[in-house]
Amino acid sequence: MTDIWIVVLSTAGALFILLAAVGILRMPDFYMRVSVTTKAATLGVGLILVASTFAFKDFSVTSRVLAILVFILLTAPVGAHMIGRAAYFIGVSMWNKSKLDDLEDKYDKKSHKLK
């Protein structure tokens, strides 16, 4: 029974990471690439980690997996946020089919302060 769980969880994790890789190629602009890769990769790594707890069935491994999951969930969004914000400053343009941009002309060009 646990073998089935390990197979299902690690396969699903690997698939989500593969989808993130395909997403880098297929997405039309920078912001959507960041969007797709951070999230799909987070879920994929999380699923593989959970599969490893089933495989080892050890108290210390489980504790470490929990700690890694918490730190991934805390740091991955912050990294994506900083990369996206920096890209907007230097003027990486959005996809031409984008609907609206509420941030347009809201930044001070020199100080990077939001008006």
Added chain:
Amino acid sequence: MRSLFLMNILLTLVWAALTGKFDYGNFIFGFILSYAVLWVITRGTDRAKYFSRVPKILVFFGFFIKELIKANIQVAYDVITPRNYMKPAIVGIPLDAETELEITLLANFITLTPGTLSMDVSDDKKTIYVHAMYVEDKEAFIQSIKNGFERKLLDILR
């Protein structure tokens, strides 16, 4: 609130030490047991807020995992099929959250849901700017964030 939580943890550790089994199943059982004991002995006082908060946090995590999987499948479908259904936009969402902790948690949860990426918070902390991949209608999108994550999060934190 905080003292009740610490008391709960302390009683859990006492339970684990007395039964002599330090594994996760025993810790969770001890936590539930001491939660019930604390609930019984604090009846009639005004400290009951902790007891409504713990189930709410569990429900919130269930909701978050549901949203995470649902949105990941939506994005996965868009990645592997040839047609693009995306309507990306940067939307300014007015915030009800006030303190820095509330805004930080909300921005983190928005970024963790696939398809949305929080870009910046205005200097007066009134608006958060979010890049989203599927915006059919601006008002409907704002309402879905406000009624979903923000309301549930503020329910727990306040």
